[in-house]
Amino acid sequence: MTTPPKGNGYLVRDRVWQPDAYTPAYKTSVTRAPAKALLSFPTSLGEQTGPVFGHDMLGPRDNDLILNYAKPGEMALGPRIIVKGHVLDQYGRGVAGTLLEFWQANAGGRYRHKNEGYLAPLDPNFGGCGRTITDENGAYEFRTVQPGPYPWPNGMADWRPAHIHFSLMGHAFAQRLITQMYFEGDPMIWQCPIVGSIDTRAAVESLVASLDMTETLPMDARVYTFDMVLRGRRQTFFENRWEGL
């Protein structure tokens, strides 16, 4: 005896809007892209649940990349910015209490990582990682320095546009997402094979943060606004009610 399927699963991921797996201009994808069709099925409990992180796990400087790796009394070098925005679901509702992790190169375009091969110098006061948890409205903010663009081993003239990586936990494993934020006006965005894994111009534009001078902190930091959208959970009166009320 089985009960009818519930109608309140997560909305289907739009695989046209999302990048393809196989994008040969981004060379590493060639041998790492599944070649066979994905298996489709509706989200069930395991996909509709996810781990929970409380605000109490955060340290006071977790959302301040200018200070969280700096020696006492020192700061990271580079153009000071605040990145802020909301995490929304597809219905436009704020996703409250969700963990965001972010990482980036320093202002010279250099990552603090053993596999990094760019000759630009490390900043001894910059680690490059931060995290925060959205508030009850899905809002978040953090302070950092604007990362630099950098060359990477793909084509010999390939440079990544300046970007910040984001990892979003969401409320459910089905919402799990890693993406990148780009900066308004950067001409490198449109030259990048990783950005180019996204086919739709509007989809690329949805990853470009806008400069918001009205919220600028005087003599301190400019503000970039960046909203992110996670999959929505379907709401229907027809959930699990096939046999009447």
Place this chain on the structure above:
Amino acid sequence: MVQKHILLKESPSQTAGPYVHIGCTPNFAGITGVYPADLGAQMKTGKVKGTPIEIIGQVIDGTGTPLRDAMLEIWQADADGLFNATNETRGDADPNFTGWGRCATDMQDGMFRFQTVKPGRVPFIDGRLQAPHVTFWIVARGINVGLHTRMYFPDEDAANADDPVLSRIEHATRRPTLIASQNGEGRLRFDIVLQGENETVFFDM
């Protein structure tokens, strides 16, 4: 003209890149002193109910080479089949078991390792019980959208045969790609093949 249907688009995914460790496992990457520990490194916060298991494996590309820069996350029910999640409504999960693990593959040999417990059975959306399984999510340089899959257990033939997701796989020859192999007492090996002959079945759900 028709009415405009207003629904936001999910943010497009972008690769986690080669430096995912900086953001997700900074201590593993040698960035110490920012967070006390890497999230997901421990799935057990005390005495945990159930059978302890270790899951090991590699993520293998289309040339047969293990990825040494991937990051995996797993999500699973506790030994009683309950999730440690706010929207778990069927009961209280084991408070000492998070159900969520995160592991970067080793930078030399590409191995990942999770210390966890064997999960209980969880109902599918139509009420049928699923076979015990662990959900996997894989990101890495060269992977544009994180890959979802599941690991099932080799000692659950009957449950696996009736599992609603396994039995949804059209080509039965591909079902074994989701079943781990026993690798010593209490240890399971689950290799994830991104491409090629034994390509793992990945999900769109």
